[in-house]
Each structure stands twice: as C-alpha cells, then as structure tokens.
Amino acid sequence: LVTLKIDNQEVQIEKGKTILDAANQIGIKIPTLCYLKDLNAIGACRVCLVEVEGARTLNASCVTPASEGMVVHTNTPRVQRARRLNLELLLGDHNYNCPACVRNLNCELQDAAQSLGIREIRFERHPSKHGQDTSTPALVRDPEKCILCRRCVSVCDKIQTVEAIVPLERGMKTVIGPAFHDSMADSVCIQCGQCVLVCPTGALHEKENIDEVWEALGDPDKHVIVQTAPAIRVAISEEFGSEPGKVSTGKLVAALKRLGFDKVFDTDFTADLTIMEEGTEFLTRLKEGGTLPLLTSCSPGWINFIETFYPELLDNLSTCKSPQQMFGALAKTYYAEKAGIDPADIVSVSIMPCVAKKFEAQRPEMRDSGYQDVDYVLTTRELARLIKRSGISFDQLADEEYDDPLGISTGAGLIFGASGGVMEAALRTVYEIVTGETLENIDFTAVRGLIGVKEASVPVGDLEVKIAVANGLSNARFLMEKIKKGEADYHFVEIMGCPGGCIGGGGQPIPTTMEIREKRIAGIYEGDSAMSIRKSHENPAVQTLYQEFLGKPLGEKSHHLLHTHYTP
Numbered sequence: 001l002v003t004l005k006i007d008n009q010e011v012q013i014e015k016g017k018t019i020l021d022a023a024n025q026i027g028i029k030i031p032t033l034c035y036l037k038d039l040n041a042i043g044a045c046r047v048c049l050v051e052v053e054g055a056r057t058l059n060a061s062c063v064t065p066a067s068e069g070m071v072v073h074t075n076t077p078r079v080q081r082a083r084r085l086n087l088e089l090l091l092g093d094h095n096y097n098c099p100a101c102v103r104n105l106n107c108e109l110q111d112a113a114q115s116l117g118i119r120e121i122r123f124e125r126h127p128s129k130h131g132q133d134t135s136t137p138a139l140v141r142d143p144e145k146c147i148l149c150r151r152c153v154s155v156c157d158k159i160q161t162v163e164a165i166v167p168l169e170r171g172m173k174t175v176i177g178p179a180f181h182d183s184m185a186d187s188v189c190i191q192c193g194q195c196v197l198v199c200p201t202g203a204l205h206e207k208e209n210i211d212e213v214w215e216a217l218g219d220p221d222k223h224v225i226v227q228t229a230p231a232i233r234v235a236i237s238e239e240f241g242s243e244p245g246k247v248s249t250g251k252l253v254a255a256l257k258r259l260g261f262d263k264v265f266d267t268d269f270t271a272d273l274t275i276m277e278e279g280t281e282f283l284t285r286l287k288e289g290g291t292l293p294l295l296t297s298c299s300p301g302w303i304n305f306i307e308t309f310y311p312e313l314l315d316n317l318s319t320c321k322s323p324q325q326m327f328g329a330l331a332k333t334y335y336a337e338k339a340g341i342d343p344a345d346i347v348s349v350s351i352m353p354c355v356a357k358k359f360e361a362q363r364p365e366m367r368d369s370g371y372q373d374v375d376y377v378l379t380t381r382e383l384a385r386l387i388k389r390s391g392i393s394f395d396q397l398a399d400e401e402y403d404d405p406l407g408i409s410t411g412a413g414l415i416f417g418a419s420g421g422v423m424e425a426a427l428r429t430v431y432e433i434v435t436g437e438t439l440e441n442i443d444f445t446a447v448r449g450l451i452g453v454k455e456a457s458v459p460v461g462d463l464e465v466k467i468a469v470a471n472g473l474s475n476a477r478f479l480m481e482k483i484k485k486g487e488a489d490y491h492f493v494e495i496m497g498c499p500g501g502c503i504g505g506g507g508q509p510i511p512t513t514m515e516i517r518e519k520r521i522a523g524i525y526e527g528d529s530a531m532s533i534r535k536s537h538e539n540p541a542v543q544t545l546y547q548e549f550l551g552k553p554l555g556e557k558s559h560h561l562l563h564t565h566y567t568p
C-alpha cells in the first residue's frame with residue numbers, strides 16, 4: 001500500500017493504482033472523458049488533470065500512479081483553468097449541434113461542459129472534414145462528433161479482437177476509422193455496436209429506423225406486428241429512470257400496444273423453436289457423425305465474425321437461423337395464413353438489444369417467406385425514443401400480455417438473453433429427449449454469468465456432453481483457435497458476440513457497464529424462475545406450430561423457412 005493526500009484527505013491504496021483510483025476511493029470526483037475503467041487509460045483528453053505538489057506540470061490523474069507521500073490537489077484555480085481550456089479545445093473540434101444529436105442529454109462531453117461551467121467556446125470551430133459514414137445498415141460513424149478518446153478503438157481491439165477502427169493520420173488531422181479511410185461496410189467491422197456503448201458522444205450510433213416504423217404504424221393498410229427480444233424486458237425501463245435489471249415485460253407489451261402495433265409477439269417464442277431445431281440438429285450430428293462441435297448461430301455479430309475470421313469453421317455452425325429471423329419467416333407465412341392476412345400487407349418489426357440485427361434482417365438470404373422476413377429492427381434505445389416521442393408515460397402503464405400464438409414462450413426462451421442461456425435451454429430439452437426422463441434440476445448454473453469462457457461436462461444418458469460457452473469475441477477467438485488446433489473435445493459450443501450476451505448488446509441503454517450487465521442477467525434468471533413453463537419442448541404454441549404447419553423439427557418446411565447457409 002501507498003499513502004498519499006488528496007485535497008487534504010489521507011488515502012491508502014494498492015501500489016500501482018492511479019491518483020484517479022485513489023480519489024474515487026474516497027469519493028472525490030475528478031471529471032474524465034477518454035478514460036474507461038479496465039480498458040482505456042491513455043491520458044489523452046487532459047480533462048482529469050490534477051496538481052501534484054513538487055511536479056513541474058499538471059498530471060493526468062487516470063495515468064499517474066499514486067505514490068508514497070504524494071500531495072495532490074484536484075480543484076485549484078490552475079487545475080480548473082487547464083481543464084476548462086482543454087475542454088474548450090475539444091469543443092472547438094466538435095459539431096455541437098446538441099439538440100439535434102442522438103445523444104443529447106446522455107452525452108459525457110455535454111456533462112463535462114456542464115460540470116466545468118463552460119459558458120462560451122472561444123475558439124473558431126474546426127470540425128472534421130470527414131463526413132458521416134452511413135455505409136452499413138447498422139451503424140453511423142460521425143467524425144464531426146468524435147473527440148478522439150479512442151475508447152471505441154480499445155473495445156474493438158481488446159474486447160472484440162476485430163480492430164475495425166484505428167487512429168488514422170496524426171496531430172490535428174487525426175481521425176478514427178477503418179484503415180485506409182475505407183468505409184465501415186468495406187472494413188472487417190462485424191457491426192456488434194460495442195463501440196457505440198463506450199462512445200462518450202454521438203460519434204458512433206445505430207442507424208435509426210424510427211421514422212419508417214412511425215410511418216408504417218400510421219398506415220391503415222398495413223398490419224404492423226412486433227417481436228421483442230429476450231433482453232429488452234430487463235433493460236428498457238433504465239431509459240425511464242429505473243434500476244438496471246428490473247423485469248418490465250408487462251409495461252413493454254403495454255407500451256407497444258399504445259404505440260399502435262396490431263399484434264405484440266415475443267422473440268422468446270422462436271427462441272423456444274430454435275431449441276427444437278438446434279437440439280435436433282445436435283442430436284442428429286452426434287448420431288450420424290456430423291461436424292462437431294456444433295456452434296450456435298443466433299448472434300449476428302458472431303456470425304459476421306466467423307464468416308470474416310474463421311471461414312474454415314463454417315461447417316461447425318448450426319444451420320438454424322436466429323430466433324429473430326425464424327420469427328420473420330413465420331410471420332409472413334404461418335401467421336399470415338392463420339390470421340387470413342396478405343403477407344404483402346404485413347410489416348414485421350423487431351425490438352432488439354443489438355445493432356447487428358439490423359444487418360442480419362437485410363441479408364439477401366433472409367427472404368424465405370417470399371418477402372423481406374423482418375422489415376425493421378429498432379434497438380432498445382430507439383424504442384425508448386419512440387415511446388418518449390409518443391408521450392407515453394412508461395412507468396405508469398399497467399401490465400399487459402403478449403398476443404397469441406407467437407407471444408407464448410417459456411423460461412428457456414427468455415434465458416437466451418444472457419450468456420449461457422442458449423446452452424442451458426438446449427440442455428433442458430436435449431436431456432429429456434435423449435433420456436425420456438424428467439429433468440429435475442433444470443438450473444445449469446455452471447454456464448451462467450459474466451466469465452468469458454465457461455466449460456462443463458454434462459451427463460446426458462450414456463454420454464458426457466462436453467460444452468463450452470463464450471461471450472465477447474476475444475473469448476470466441478480463443479475457443480476457435482483451440483478448436484482449430486485440435487485442442488478441444490467439445491460437442492456443443494455457445495457463442496454470443498457481446499460481453500454478457502444480448503443483455504450487453506450494442507443496442508442497449510447507455511451506460512452498459514459490467515455492473516449493469518450483472519443486474520440485467522439477474523433480471524433474466526428472475527424472469528425464468530417466475531415462468532410456469534421453463535422447457536422449450538413444453539411450449540404449447542410451439543407444439544401446435546409443428547402439428548399445424550411445420551411437421552417436425554428439421555422437416556422440409558423447417559429446412560426451407562428456419563435454416564440458412566453462410567458465406568465465407
């Protein structure tokens with residue numbers, strides 16, 4: 001431990017920690033912008049400057065180690081002047097058209113300007129000469145709002161090992177973007193949107209589809225239906241001031257009905273269906289000696305990743321479409337038939353915690369209904385904007401229920417939203433199919449939680465099924481390398497592209513920190529425990545779907561509507 005003094009308070013802290021850590025420990029708030037705990041400590045923005053007695057210059061507290069006997073002042077006039085000057089310089093390079101910005105009122109630059117009392121910006125504006133990059137269906141990159149904090153660069157490199165965006169050029173000309181100034185669409189970006197979650201400003205955000213949905217809702221000739229992903233219900237209420245992890249399923253449904261959707265359905269229904277298809281695919285591969293380990297295929301950022309970085313392992317991928325896309329294909333076939341509606345008049349909207357789902361919905365192979373299966377994808381954040389725009393008081397809504405039949409689901413479908421959930425849901429079903437016995441303890445806790453790579457061995461009849469679960473793409477890469485080198489003997493592997501799984505997706509409320517992810521995960525399992533049915537194969541609406549329409553898992557209709565192929 002070292003002992004130092006900050007603003008006349010003595011503090012003891014582990015050697016190697018910074019002045020910022022020490023100040024946080026005793027509740028002294030130093031403003032930061034480029035700093036991101038455990039990920040980005042580069043001292044670039046100079047907003048966290050402090051004065052250390054005896055030092056020649058001011059020091060960036062996020063990178064200056066705390067040392068024995070140090071005396072630090074965080075609020076002297078010199079410190080204030082320097083912080084304000086640095087912030088003004090950043091603002092001079094920034095497009096501060098705040099009222100029209102997607103991050104207005106949830107922007108760290110705005111907050112810093114407020115907390116430092118900036119009332120005028122004395123410098124002529126020099127916003128970036130690089131225009132917006134709108135080349136992908138998922139993301140918008142706006143260099144005019146970028147403050148060069150490099151948080152996005154760190155998350156893309158260290159957490160996702162994608163390295164799609166890097167600092168280009170030097171000094172005043174520096175810009176963050178794909179190498180060689182390529183567009184995002186031409187880069188290796190897998191569109192997971194983790195960069196959006198860490199961006200302090202509006203420099204990275206989802207491509208909005210709110211207006212298109214608004215138009216559809218106002219069109220009397222359209223039948224507008226919506227599906228909600230598992231992870232939305234434990235996050236949406238954060239946008240309205242609630243604690244993270246609060247399960248708000250009933251209010252979510254009520255809000256969508258108030259917005260005018262003709263039917264409110266649940267992606268959890270097709271998550272259950274995915275288990276029927278993927279579980280059968282797994283057992284078939286086991287029996288017939290197919291390619292193993294089977295890799296799950298529901299996370300679109302992960303699909304983009306394996307297509308880009310590990311095309312040699314594409315045969316391992318499950319051919320199952322994601323639940324979002326299974327829903328889309330059924331909405332314009334099974335549901336249209338059942339409801340007697342021309343599929344050409346159906347507008348299928350999904351609410352997702354993910355920006356890569358926008359990309360997935362637009363893939364050319366996702367048109368097996370004869371139409372684009374999912375027309376529009378809104379993130380959790382976009383849905384919140386839509387609700388606010390409509391003047392709906394989310395917290396005052398009375399709970400409502402999903403519609404039949406595509407709104408009926410089980411706890412197994414719900415846990416898809418957290419890392420390990422797909423595997424746990426599959427095990428609940430595969431165990432009972434293989435053994436013919438009732439699974440008494442259905443909680444496979446070994447696969448739950450935020451640990452990057454989880455491994456387990458589960459007895460299923462005569463077989464020890466070896467499983468692995470990874471969340472975040474650096475962890476996926478670790479497993480893929482192991483599989484490629486022949487060092488893994490797994491049968492079944494779940495991969496989710498975002499840390500924590502979909503609860504930590506790139507479309508979720510900002511902030512999304514590790515602590516917030518934990519709380520959302522707790523909400524998911526709380527919701528699962530409260531469900532009356534917790535195994536996918538017991539979903540009565542899924543059983544009816546097979547009887548009335550699909551026939552059997554992996555049957556001809558399933559093959560046509562619910563399965564896909566991949567492009568190296």
Ligand code: HC1
Pocket residue numbers: 228229230231232267268270271298299300322323324325352353354357413416417418496501502503505
């Ligand atoms: Fe997900 Fe999925 S769980 S991919 O994380 O398999 O986005 O929530 O909707 O499709 O069901 C996301 C979440 C989501 C799909 C399901």
